[in-house]
Amino acid sequence: MQKNDKNIYVTQPYLPPLNEFLPYLEEIWKNKILTNSGPYHQQLEQKLCEFLNVKYISLFNNGTIALLTSLQSLRITGEVITTPYSFVATAHSLLWNGIKPVFVDIEPYTLNIDPVKIEAAITPHTTAIMPVHCYGTPCNTKVIQEIANTYNLRVIYDAAHAFGVTDNGGSILRYGDLSVLSFHATKVFNTFEGGAIICPDEQTKKRIDYLKNFGFADETTVVAPGINGKMSELNAAFGLLQLNYIDKAIEQRKKIDHFYRQKLKKIKGIQLLIKPPKTITANYSYFPIFVEPNYKLDRDELYQKLKDNNIFGRRYFYPLITDFPMYRGLPSASPSNLPVATEIANKVICLPIYPSLTEDILNKIINIISGEQ
Numbered sequence: 001m002q003k004n005d006k007n008i009y010v011t012q013p014y015l016p017p018l019n020e021f022l023p024y025l026e027e028i029w030k031n032k033i034l035t036n037s038g039p040y041h042q043q044l045e046q047k048l049c050e051f052l053n054v055k056y057i058s059l060f061n062n063g064t065i066a067l068l069t070s071l072q073s074l075r076i077t078g079e080v081i082t083t084p085y086s087f088v089a090t091a092h093s094l095l096w097n098g099i100k101p102v103f104v105d106i107e108p109y110t111l112n113i114d115p116v117k118i119e120a121a122i123t124p125h126t127t128a129i130m131p132v133h134c135y136g137t138p139c140n141t142k143v144i145q146e147i148a149n150t151y152n153l154r155v156i157y158d159a160a161h162a163f164g165v166t167d168n169g170g171s172i173l174r175y176g177d178l179s180v181l182s183f184h185a186t187k188v189f190n191t192f193e194g195g196a197i198i199c200p201d202e203q204t205k206k207r208i209d210y211l212k213n214f215g216f217a218d219e220t221t222v223v224a225p226g227i228n229g230k231m232s233e234l235n236a237a238f239g240l241l242q243l244n245y246i247d248k249a250i251e252q253r254k255k256i257d258h259f260y261r262q263k264l265k266k267i268k269g270i271q272l273l274i275k276p277p278k279t280i281t282a283n284y285s286y287f288p289i290f291v292e293p294n295y296k297l298d299r300d301e302l303y304q305k306l307k308d309n310n311i312f313g314r315r316y317f318y319p320l321i322t323d324f325p326m327y328r329g330l331p332s333a334s335p336s337n338l339p340v341a342t343e344i345a346n347k348v349i350c351l352p353i354y355p356s357l358t359e360d361i362l363n364k365i366i367n368i369i370s371g372e373q
């Protein structure tokens with residue numbers, strides 16, 4: 001992708017100083033281990049368990065393959081209840097497993113799947129729920145688990161946005177049967193491309209490790225039709241280096257979030273995502289705004305105005321997953337079933353947020369939105 005230096009995009013990947021990466025490369029050149037659970041892969045798994053305060057993690061080459069594998073590992077079939085307000089990979093992971101997605105509307109404040117509406121969507125074919133911690137805001141994990149227990153369903157969280165988010169009990173990645181992370185370049189913590197599954201116990205991790213390596217349990221034994229989901233040593237080494245900077249990167253994002261909130265709360269017709277309660281440590285991964293009818297422009301006009309000034313916000317998540325051709329024929333994809341998601345998708349713009357965003361640019365963005373530019 002060709003980039004214009006003047007353009008400000010919704011995100012910019014955090015890159016540690018290049019010279020700090022060179023020793024990692026020298027080590028790879030020396031030991032000639034490029035993949036297949038090499039030393040950096042193992043180190044990153046251990047360091048991430050410590051950083052995220054989780055027991056077991058299995059690294060992947062991206063979040064989408066991790067989602068596919070999480071469903072395989074629990075042998076999920078039939079129908080899975082999920083949200084239309086997410087990145088399309090959430091639902092695609094179901095279709096790739098031959099599973100029918102059943103869409104349930106979202107809550108107006110968290111923008112996560114509305115647990116009150118889940119029960120009505122359960123059928124004899126339902127086997128699991130796949131909620132998303134949208135923008136890193138924790139789902140109502142307690143009620144979702146109660147429903148899952150009552151109906152004997154599995155819960156797999158798409159936690160692609162939730163790296164480092166905690167509540168007063170620890171990492172929110174501990175909820176459900178499995179949680180899946182993405183370390184894509186656009187994420188708070190990136191390994192260029194990458195992902196992971198958080199596993200509750202050693203047995204589950206073992207099965208997932210087999211599945212991501214073609215199903216190999218040892219040199220001559222294949223226990224399942226696995227896939228190639230392994231993270232390479234290059235990506236794992238980069239992840240190790242990134243971890244040294246993650247606290248600083250999140251701190252800088254937090255400052256930008258505060259800046260936006262201070263300035264934007266005064267602008268008529270611009271709504272913000274509710275601030276997380278004090279018990280939540282956020283990761284400030286996205287900064288969505290919602291353009292209300294009493295703002296002077298409609299959402300697409302503001303989006304275009306920002307663009308005309310070289311500010312490339314993103315309408316995450318618009319269109320809804322349920323608007324895409326492979327989903328829109330499903331009964332649960334009808335807009336009348338999803339009034340909240342439909343309304344939010346038509347109002348949202350995610351503003352640029354990333355550690356190196358300068359105050360000048362932030363002021364420019366505010367001026368454009370407030371109409372002073």
Ligand SMILES: Cc1ncc(COP(=O)(O)O)c(C=O)c1O
Pocket residue numbers: 062063064065086087089090132158160161181182183184194195
């Ligand atoms: C909610 C959500 N799920 C899944 C993915 C897929 O992750 P990846 O790009 O690492 O395959 C992403 C991001 O890309 C995402 O935002």
